[in-house]
Amino acid sequence: MLFGRDRVGNKLHMAATTMVAIGTFVSATWILSVNSWMQTPAGYVINENGQFMPDDWLAIIFNPSFLYRLVHMVLAAYLTVAFVVGAVSALHLLRDRTDPESRRSFSMAMWTAVLFAPLQMLAGDQHGLNTLEHQPIKVAAMEGHFEHHSSGNQPLALFGIPNTTDGRLDYAIEIPYLASLILTHTLHDQIRGLNEFPKTEWPPVAIVFFSFRVMVAVGMAMLALAPVSAWARYRLRLFDWPWLLRAAVVMGPSGFIAVLAGWITTKVGRQPYTVYELLRTSESLAPVKAPAVAASLIAFIVVYFFVLGAGTVYILRLMNHRPSTP
Numbered sequence: 001m002l003f004g005r006d007r008v009g010n011k012l013h014m015a016a017t018t019m020v021a022i023g024t025f026v027s028a029t030w031i032l033s034v035n036s037w038m039q040t041p042a043g044y045v046i047n048e049n050g051q052f053m054p055d056d057w058l059a060i061i062f063n064p065s066f067l068y069r070l071v072h073m074v075l076a077a078y079l080t081v082a083f084v085v086g087a088v089s090a091l092h093l094l095r096d097r098t099d100p101e102s103r104r105s106f107s108m109a110m111w112t113a114v115l116f117a118p119l120q121m122l123a124g125d126q127h128g129l130n131t132l133e134h135q136p137i138k139v140a141a142m143e144g145h146f147e148h149h150s151s152g153n154q155p156l157a158l159f160g161i162p163n164t165t166d167g168r169l170d171y172a173i174e175i176p177y178l179a180s181l182i183l184t185h186t187l188h189d190q191i192r193g194l195n196e197f198p199k200t201e202w203p204p205v206a207i208v209f210f211s212f213r214v215m216v217a218v219g220m221a222m223l224a225l226a227p228v229s230a231w232a233r234y235r236l237r238l239f240d241w242p243w244l245l246r247a248a249v250v251m252g253p254s255g256f257i258a259v260l261a262g263w264i265t266t267k268v269g270r271q272p273y274t275v276y277e278l279l280r281t282s283e284s285l286a287p288v289k290a291p292a293v294a295a296s297l298i299a300f301i302v303v304y305f306f307v308l309g310a311g312t313v314y315i316l317r318l319m320n321h322r323p324s325t326p
């Protein structure tokens with residue numbers, strides 16, 4: 001039972017957490033709307049000076065890939081936090097399995113994983129279908145599809161080394177039919193390969209191919225841990241299996257890795273365009289001299305390394321303390 005200061009503290013804590021969750025969602029909405037517009041531009045006209053002008057704000061904000069990206073990114077953010085919280089609590093549970101705060105936060109983190117990891121797979125699948133509709137070249141690069149399979153039956157490449165000179169995937173390890181099944185939800189629908197498109201339209205294939213695999217592999221690892229934790233909970237052993245706790249510690253940075261890999265897939269996959277099929281990256285250069293670019297780049301690197309370094313040390317120190325209620 002909570003009394004006086006504890007109860008007020010709890011309410012304040014709940015209010016702050018709710019505000020942060022809403023704030024994150026609002027901020028993510030606008031950032032993803034802008035990013036999606038660069039991938040699937042809509043609601044604009046181009047004036048006589050070649051500038052993009054808004055024509056329909058609703059079409060701009062709710063452009064064709066916006067909702068897919070918003071859902072995928074918000075789930076990614078929740079999963080990232082869940083796995084960090086899970087790792088910190090697991091670390092403390094490995095030191096003391098009876099600690100009530102660590103037990104509570106580990107339990108919450110694993111509930112989040114159980115709920116959101118499968119949802120993220122579903123969202124990723126739908127996102128992929130949307131990308132196939134609007135950016136088939138990007139999907140071909142993500143999948144490492146060079147050849148067009150006229151009868152459908154597109155295999156899924158688990159691994160391979162994209163060979164852009166000869167237009168094929170070297171050392172491919174493939175599962176027959178699976179790409180057709182995932183990308184068209186049928187066994188025989190056709191998917192266009194990279195060789196169907198001019199090379200000048202290809203993104204850097206290897207980067208997109210490998211970053212996509214990193215994201216999906218991490219997603220699969222999250223999906224694997226979630227049911228194990230559910231099984232452990234069902235057996236009333238959630239806090240008692242050291243290898244589960246160790247796995248949770250190892251998975252601590254997984255969300256960050258998947259998010260970075262996801263953004264690399266998305267942004268590098270958009271190349272050679274800044275605004276997809278409308279403005280090439282080579283045309284969107286500003287008339288700024290190289291020394292000015294170099295100076296601001298160095299300033300960014302120094303400041304970011306300082307902020308990142310200080311932030312990392314601070315967060316690692318915080319993680320070393322046991323979770324506690326406010």
Ligand code: HEM
Binds near residue numbers: 068079121129259
């Ligand atoms: C089976 C699992 C997954 C699938 C099938 C999947 C699918 C996709 C697809 C198709 C894209 C978009 C590429 C584009 O159109 O530009 C994407 C991007 C992205 N993914 Fe995933 N994803 C999966 C797992 C994850 C996980 C676990 C995370 C993070 C926790 C994640 C984070 C992201 C991010 C941050 C982006 C870039 C933003 C965006 O375009 O939505 N993904 N993913």
